[in-house]
Amino acid sequence: MSEKNYLYPLKFDTIFKEKIWGGTKIKDVLNKDFSPLKNCGETWEISGVEGNLSKVSEGNLKGWTLPELIAEFKGDLIGSKVYEEYGNEFPLLVKFIDAAQDLSIQVHPDDKLAKARHNSLGKTEMWYVFQADEGSRLISGFNKNTSKEEYLEHLNNGKLTDLLNYEDVQSGDCFYLPAGRVHTIGQGLLLAEIQQSSDVTYRIYDFDRTDDEGNKRELHTEEALDALDYNTYSNYKTNYNPCLNESVPLVKSQYFRTNLLDYTTGIIREHYESDSFIIYTCLQGEAEIVTQGHSTKICMGNAVLVPRKFPEIHIRAKSGFKMLETFMP
Numbered sequence: 001m002s003e004k005n006y007l008y009p010l011k012f013d014t015i016f017k018e019k020i021w022g023g024t025k026i027k028d029v030l031n032k033d034f035s036p037l038k039n040c041g042e043t044w045e046i047s048g049v050e051g052n053l054s055k056v057s058e059g060n061l062k063g064w065t066l067p068e069l070i071a072e073f074k075g076d077l078i079g080s081k082v083y084e085e086y087g088n089e090f091p092l093l094v095k096f097i098d099a100a101q102d103l104s105i106q107v108h109p110d111d112k113l114a115k116a117r118h119n120s121l122g123k124t125e126m127w128y129v130f131q132a133d134e135g136s137r138l139i140s141g142f143n144k145n146t147s148k149e150e151y152l153e154h155l156n157n158g159k160l161t162d163l164l165n166y167e168d169v170q171s172g173d174c175f176y177l178p179a180g181r182v183h184t185i186g187q188g189l190l191l192a193e194i195q196q197s198s199d200v201t202y203r204i205y206d207f208d209r210t211d212d213e214g215n216k217r218e219l220h221t222e223e224a225l226d227a228l229d230y231n232t233y234s235n236y237k238t239n240y241n242p243c244l245n246e247s248v249p250l251v252k253s254q255y256f257r258t259n260l261l262d263y264t265t266g267i268i269r270e271h272y273e274s275d276s277f278i279i280y281t282c283l284q285g286e287a288e289i290v291t292q293g294h295s296t297k298i299c300m301g302n303a304v305l306v307p308r309k310f311p312e313i314h315i316r317a318k319s320g321f322k323m324l325e326t327f328m329p
Contacts, residue, residue, distance in 0.1 A: 004060060007073055008294035009313075010305045012054035012066075015044040020211055023100025025190045029131055030096060030301035042097050045303035046279060048090030049199050058296075066090045079275040079308040082328050091121070091328065092256055094281055094303045095193040096130070099185045104206040104217070105139060105160065108198065109227040110179035117223070118200050122179040125195030126238075126251045126258060128324055129173040130283055133188030140175055140183050140236040141165045141229075148225055155221070160205055165236060174238040174250050174260075180229035192281050194326050196255050202227055247325070259325040266316040269325070276328035278306040278313065285321030290314040298323075 016026070016034040019041025026032050026040040034040035046066070047054045053065040061069065069077055070088045082091065108114075108123030115121075127138075143165040146154075154160045164182065167175075169189060177183050182204065185191065202220035210216055240248055244262055247269075251258040261267070266287070271278055280289060286299035291310035298304045306313055315321070 005072065006060065007076060007307045007309050008059055009289045009291055009296035009310070010059070010061065010069070010307070011057045011296055011298075011302065012046055012305070013057045015047060015052055015054065016040050017042040017044065020209060020217070021099055021101040021103055023098045025098040025100075025131065026096060026301075029190055032301050039100065040098060041100075042095050043301075044093065044095055045281070046090075046092070046094040046305055048197050049093060052199070073307065073309075076309040077307045078277045079328065081275045082277070082308075089121075089197065091197050092279065092326065093195050093197045094279060094326075095195070096301065097185060097189075097191050097193055099187055099189045102187050102207065103185045104203045105164070105182065105184045106204055107182050107202050107224050107227050108179050109200055109202070109223075113227055114179075114198060114200050120200050121196045121198045123196050123198040123200055124179045124253065124255045125177050125193055126256075127175045127177070127185070128192045128250070128258075128260075128283070129169055129171055129189060130192055131190040132169045132171050132173075136169045136186050136188035137166050138169055138175070138184060138186040138189065139164045140167055140177060141181050142232045145232050146230045148228075148230065151228065151230060152225070155204070165232070167237060172242065174240065175236065176238055176251050176253065178229070178253075180227055182228060192283065192324060194251075194256060194258055194279075194281070194324065250324070252329075254329060256326055257329055260322070261315075261325055262320075262322045263315075263317065264320045266314070269313045269315065270311060271313070271327065272311045274311070274327055275308065277308050279324075279326040280304045280306065280315075281324040281326070283322040283324065285317065285319060287315050287317040287321045287323075290316055
């Protein structure tokens with residue numbers, strides 16, 4: 001390791017994605033300029049997905065990609081247990097998503113299926129709703145236990161939505177979506193997404209949309225059959241009690257853990273018992289993330305990766321902030 005290369009809380013250049021369903025809230029609400037794109041459906045804030053590798057935006061490691069950083073710093077960056085399991089592959093992907101129209105109805109494979117078919121991780125994810133237009137809805141799961149045969153019958157007869165569970169959505173709602181759960185993000189929603197590092201999506205139904213050239217997007221009917229969880233569940237929305245100036249757990253899964261931090265003042269976060277990097281995704285306000293003399297600013301729409309090397313994290317703020325705090329179990 002070169003002496004001049006040292007770790008600090010890392011910010012990355014945003015990767016902007018134009019989508020057939022994308023809108024303008026990334027610019028209008030999050031103040032992130034996605035020109036020259038016509039719209040922006042997704043921003044990838046921290047990504048180790050091949051072809052979409054995040055690059056450090058500032059400091060002595062500017063321009064380094066996530067795999068290069070991991071190869072150089074290993075456990076000091078991501079944690080020794082995480083490095084043992086994932087090597088130079090970063091395990092999570094952090095996004096903001098703006099749905100000006102409904103996304104396709106879709107499902108993601110689990111680790112076993114994704115490994116066999118795509119040599120990829122599966123895709124379990126969570127959504128934190130940043131902003132919701134009045135009347136916004138999303139789909140998560142089935143509204144009754146079904147079977148592969150019943151599902152196919154409804155799909156082929158154009159009645160798939162009769163089987164699906166719709167949820168009314170407002171700002172602050174949280175949803176955890178294990179791989180296998182049928183879902184879609186509805187029109188009018190701006191949300192933060194934390195997910196396993198995978199870009200494998202099986203598109204089931206796309207509302208017969210066409211692109212600028214009149215082409216429909218590819219569907220993955222056969223692939224989805226073995227990926228879907230046909231069971232129904234009593235509660236699809238994550239129940240939590242919003243609480244000022246406390247860390248509130250949102251998701252505690254085998255793939256990642258996420259807390260909500262809604263504070264009116266600066267705080268110190270201690271992660272001595274966690275052998276993992278920490279990601280802060282800022283939803284409101286602004287702050288400074290300080291570790292052993294290194295300081296990085298974070299504001300709404302930003303994400304910062306704090307290396308495992310710094311288990312004590314000082315978050316300094318002149319006024320309030322709201323962030324998601326994510327790490328590996």
